[in-house]
Amino acid sequence: MTLDDRFAEDYREQRGDAPLQGTRIEPVVGPVSDWATDFSHMEPEWAADPYPIQDDLRRRCPIARTGRFGGGWLPTRYEDVAAIAYDTEHFSSRAVVMSNFRPPREIAPVGGVPPISSDPPFHHDARKLLLPAFTRTAVSRREAATRALCHELIDALEGREVVDAARDYAQHIPVRVITDMLGFPADDGPRFREFIENTLEGVNLPPEERIRRMDEVFDYLLRQIRDHVARPRDDLTTYLIEAELHGRKLEPSHVAGTIALLLIAGIDTTWSAIGASLWHLARTPADRERLVAEPELLPTAMEEFLRAYAPVTMARLVKEDMRWGGVEMRADDWVLLSFPAANRDPAQFERAGEVVIDREVNRHAAFGLGIHRCLGSHLARMELRLALEVWLERMPVFELADPAAVSWSSGQVRGPRTLPLRVG
Numbered sequence: 001m002t003l004d005d006r007f008a009e010d011y012r013e014q015r016g017d018a019p020l021q022g023t024r025i026e027p028v029v030g031p032v033s034d035w036a037t038d039f040s041h042m043e044p045e046w047a048a049d050p051y052p053i054q055d056d057l058r059r060r061c062p063i064a065r066t067g068r069f070g071g072g073w074l075p076t077r078y079e080d081v082a083a084i085a086y087d088t089e090h091f092s093s094r095a096v097v098m099s100n101f102r103p104p105r106e107i108a109p110v111g112g113v114p115p116i117s118s119d120p121p122f123h124h125d126a127r128k129l130l131l132p133a134f135t136r137t138a139v140s141r142r143e144a145a146t147r148a149l150c151h152e153l154i155d156a157l158e159g160r161e162v163v164d165a166a167r168d169y170a171q172h173i174p175v176r177v178i179t180d181m182l183g184f185p186a187d188d189g190p191r192f193r194e195f196i197e198n199t200l201e202g203v204n205l206p207p208e209e210r211i212r213r214m215d216e217v218f219d220y221l222l223r224q225i226r227d228h229v230a231r232p233r234d235d236l237t238t239y240l241i242e243a244e245l246h247g248r249k250l251e252p253s254h255v256a257g258t259i260a261l262l263l264i265a266g267i268d269t270t271w272s273a274i275g276a277s278l279w280h281l282a283r284t285p286a287d288r289e290r291l292v293a294e295p296e297l298l299p300t301a302m303e304e305f306l307r308a309y310a311p312v313t314m315a316r317l318v319k320e321d322m323r324w325g326g327v328e329m330r331a332d333d334w335v336l337l338s339f340p341a342a343n344r345d346p347a348q349f350e351r352a353g354e355v356v357i358d359r360e361v362n363r364h365a366a367f368g369l370g371i372h373r374c375l376g377s378h379l380a381r382m383e384l385r386l387a388l389e390v391w392l393e394r395m396p397v398f399e400l401a402d403p404a405a406v407s408w409s410s411g412q413v414r415g416p417r418t419l420p421l422r423v424g
Helices: 044-048 051-060 078-086 122-134 136-140 143-155 166-170 173-182 186-201 207-230 236-242 252-283 285-293 295-308 377-394
Strands: 063-066 072-075 162-164 313-318 322-324 327-329 334-338 398-400 416-418 420-423
Touching: 072 078, 078 334, 122 136, 122 236, 122 252, 122 377, 136 377, 143 166, 143 173, 143 377, 162 166, 166 252, 166 377, 166 416, 173 186, 173 236, 173 252, 173 377, 186 207, 186 252, 207 236, 207 252, 236 252, 252 285, 252 295, 252 377, 252 398, 252 416, 285 295, 285 377, 295 377
Parallel strands: 072 334
Antiparallel strands: 063 072, 162 420, 313 334, 322 327, 398 420
């Protein structure tokens, strides 16, 4: 098979620098003066424990603002987060990671990483392309391999008194699942971790450095795509290369952008949820002991972990100047949709600040709201369930080895980066 002409050359060179002709802002870093007027999700106190900050804002300033990142807003009430998530008329998804760069409006309605960066009407068809790979039936076919991987990872920890449940366990599971789905080399896992940190935690880097690091991601993806063009196989990458939308093969930027989305969002969100759940059980012996004694409660407990420790915050861009929710939003202002804050709103959930592992009514927003609700939710739930099931079966007794040694990621996906546990 000859190399698909779409990928014979670097599509980024073919299209010129148009997608980069957006607005760049000089990064602002350093301590926050007042979370109501100067918030930043990149500061260490937010990464360490954002919930008291969010609770305080919900009481005194439910839609906080900041001049950082060129200007943005942070709603903390469930009602406001949901309203914006569903409102595609006034808010655009053309960029979903709040940073010091705003892509030009012309990049809509496709965006850089469709379908999560896509606006209607393009979004509907771009999302529909991916749905077959993420149905309950498709996900169920990956259960056996995922369970075997969990056991394999725990086998490798045998004989150790202290293990890092983030680096040695949680972070490996979604890496293997997603690389298998995409048909990428499993040995490239460490590289994917670097890609994720650059994309989600590097938003305050100087613009030139951030562009260079993002180019490394897409250089890698283009190599993998070309390899699949030359040697097609039964995986998601070949599927996207061969897929058609509106009677035409996908644009090279669409193929690469969607793969980037699946690789980055599909990994960090899930390993964060697994790690946060294990962190909770390590510091809450009563919940750990109950789940060991009542494994049938795990699906319910799992939903509560997703609510209480929702890992994902998404961003939107305001389309035009307007007054919304009592504040004056300007065109291209950022809006951070904090699903973690929405999930702890006492107006929406009883005992919102507590983790209640047998909570019966739990309509949380951990997977988002509106048209961009996570299409991989079945996959994420499967990975989280099996990761916890196998861990509790094999490691029923564990605790934090050193609470101060636990570190959390900064940015829009929050989860443990290091999680030392004493086991046995």
